[in-house]
Amino acid sequence: MSVDQNKKVEQEIEKLIEIINYHNWRYYVLQDPEISDEEYDALLNRLKKLEKETGIIKPYSPTQRITNVISTEFKKGNHLFPVLSLEAVYDKKKLEEYIKSVLRNLKQSELGLLCELKFDGVSLSVIYKRNDGIFIFDKALTRGDGLIGEDVSLNAKTIKTIPLSIDLGNDNDTEGDIEFIQVNGEVVLYKNDLQRINEERKKEGVPEFSNTRNAASGSLRQLDPSVTAKRNLKFFAYSIRFFDREGKEVRIRKKLSELFELMRSLRFIVSPFFKTCKIEQDVDALQEYYENAFEMKDSLEFDIDGVVFKVDDLEFQDRLGSTLKNYKWAIAYKFHTSIAVTKVIDVVFEVGRTGVITPVALLEPVEIEGAVIKNATLHNFDYIKSKDIRIGDYVEVRRAGKVIPEIVKVIKELRGDVREIEEPKFCPSCKAELIKDGPFLICPNKQCFEKIIAKIVHWFSKDAMDVDISDGIISKLVKNKIVKDVVDMYNLRPSDFAVVGNLGKKSASKLYNSIQESRNRSFDRILYGLGIPMVGLRNSKSLAQKFKNIDNLMNASFAELVSVEGIGNEVANSIIQFFKDEENRKLIERLKRVMNNI
Template structure:
């Protein structure tokens, strides 16, 4: 039913969007224009979200909406139930409890056709016992939406509140969150009842769910497991503005309480749209239980092509008076039954493939699928691991596949059952986050963006501030993520440009914590060269290699400009490590990020302080030492002229073994005739050479 256009409203058909300045209006004119805009926007919302028949374009709608916001802001107009409230109100401390106007009962359910026929027999007996003619029974059938059930209350046609089902008697107050759902009208239309409490199912459309999951994966967030979980989690957000950003929709399907009477359940579906409440067009009235069973089977066949998730059908006795006579058990009405679909098990269809960029730059393809039950858990995504696995499987978007859980934990695509095309998914040649070239390393793929890739930035900052980096206290993962979310840090150099006002505006940052962080950052401006090299998170460049580079080249500029041959001349640096270091420093965007960082940080030239007592000797350490940390032992060797490397080779003089040593290094020492020392023997050697008193 197409909505009746608001009369004499200039913002309905071909509305003007060239508005005069808000400052040029008086209060009365602003109020009048705002009321016309609200009325028109409600009409356009109904046409778009309920009728699927918009009469204006998106840009025109956006212009009308923005004008209404400007008027409300400029004149302080009352916004209660204004369409602008869909952008979300103030965050809540918690969700309050609210009692339903009428019980929100469960429905008896089953997946066997014999259970449906037994339900029909009970209905027939109950009708006969209550004085109704059971031969005249008909049923009303509707999809069983797989979302979150809510109660919504209207008074005098105005939206009042919304609540989750909860225990059926008391639910959570989600009024502000439900207000943001575009298909929930703030005012009813037509000849609505004075009081109305309706039941609806909040859901996320399948395409919108896949698109939203793609966005989450690309920005490094975990995707939602399935549309129902996503809808439930979204509706329970304490910040309504977060709810407003997510693609929620609703179907209404029941009346809990109203100041009007209905003779049949099918009549509910006729009246709700007249009041502006969206219903599905898949509901049907049928003459018998066998027709209801056929209805369920048809929807099962159509299930994969529907734009939303359903997990069965609901069969209701149509005569409302007979429903009242049959009544309810303690938990469910006797006049309704949910005929469930069989769970999708292991076999499903890939709807999209999105490439996730990890903190190390590794690219992992993830298949987004129709939700399927695997090992008792509903999943809608599965790992494709790497480009080589995609090629091995021959997998592409649209393929029907079998999914399994690797190690009973991680869902993965096991095989293609029915290919949608002759090809395979085209793995990107550039990073989907920063557009840097993608480099293959055997079966794996990596983004070469390094410091310039936002997906790797959190890890880079956390490492930079860690004890393995510059040891900047106050920059753990949670606070780094907070800075990134607030847009205050987009690369390492931004840390040194954070102002007091920037930080104190964030939750949990007091004046003292801000002062402490700024003091820590100030202290890190002139780091030792080896610490700075280790802090940059260069692939394969750990603390020992950083010290070896610092000792060999002396300055950061010399390290950054060293070619592969020069790098390979350093102890413990082979061709692969040399290539990775060279590639990191040759990448233009890494160089730009480093140049910006060097505007704030001055790595100090490496100076060996100590003697040459261990000159010419190379040590490797394994296991846990009792008197030194591994890094302390390595530093002790190096400041006295020796070298400390991470792997045993023919150039190694001593392998120092602590508690719980690695067997591989011991085997390598035996193979290369390297002398093995325990901690006491190591200290005896140091004492004999004058390192220890």
């Protein structure tokens, strides 16, 4: 790093320290934070990174403060069974790796799993002790270090969904002589309760809670149980274990799912939306559960931050065991929530398959949840204006669900030398003059290379033709004018791929074969691959089911289209518009010659 650069970084460090100290003051002294915990962490991580890279560590840096998080307000208690955390993954590939390793360890070819939502609350152990044939609430412990937690019994007792006694009934006379029961679950606060509590706090002039998790944690660790009682906390149970007098575990069921049924009969709220499933190597069913959870998360009454998969068979759980930190028989598949702070280096413009120009921010590489982020979508110019994003700005970036990362906001306090992002007048690919359609810029040129490339890439994508071909090869084929649409791809020979893609004989013929084989793809995949605006995976499936082939669909009336589930007026119009286009009609005639199920 040059002296000049070093000086710039040092300035940034100084500024970051100033901002973080300001937020510390807002949080700890005024008890009135302006930013979320995640945003605060992102700033602190940026500072830590710069300090590590440059070795410039100011003695007054907030990273030098030793934090003491151990509270001395509550007495401590031992969990009967350690409450460990779960290993977390953030993408399907990592999930697949985990499942494969479990199958390998257990020497099984299939696996029964219990799928649950991952509640964004506070973990709690509730311990019951035998008394006159039934089991009486003995104590409730926070997770603490996993072995010893804080005793919050008085507060937990105010939570009406935690039974104060358990009657095991017929299960009582097992040989193991059960003496203790430990039920684990999550204490959550419903979203509407958070709203109510915050409105009250606002009136009283006390700081509001930033989210349901913080509010649940604060409520559970109240020194005055009457306050906890007013908060309307809920307890979702997801584990129950039985122990004899010596603390040795006693099993009265073989599967976790059976224990869920038992807990339900013991009047606990068990983990809402749980289900069991059987899988082999393929994790599609788990991915679907995850995506459904992601879709419904905003409409749920409580907050979730992912899903959890647990090995259902308890003997398998024992065989897998745990590390010091994690159970090995469960995995959390989390939604992306982490935020990182980085810098916008430049902005480039990408041409989509419909010709829409998307501005993309090139970022100083930054790691979020194990992935290195180098760019973020800026959507369109309205978005850029509303967030006032400029080149050179420091920004908060977030990975949201499946899509590419996006910029949450600009950190104006860090703004130094910046320049505005200028609207391009011409297509970056074909230089055609762009036209404006609302907030969108569009390349009108039908022969625009980037548009053709994007169309072909989409056609061969996983949910359409599912052919593993690199964007680079497609790009070269288009730019060398060897292909001009998807149909041309089916007329290429293996040698074409070998030359253009610089592939060996084997790889070239493998690619050729998989393209040829994709002629057999089903009609719904073809529909999706066509990339009709507003017709995604789900609509393609329902349209294919109703109309069976492309001719029926092209001849369908507006009324027939909107009679299909999920197809509204806008989508119907988009479909009609698509098939009116002369170019599209020509393409479909050509496709009929190569595709078998059209």
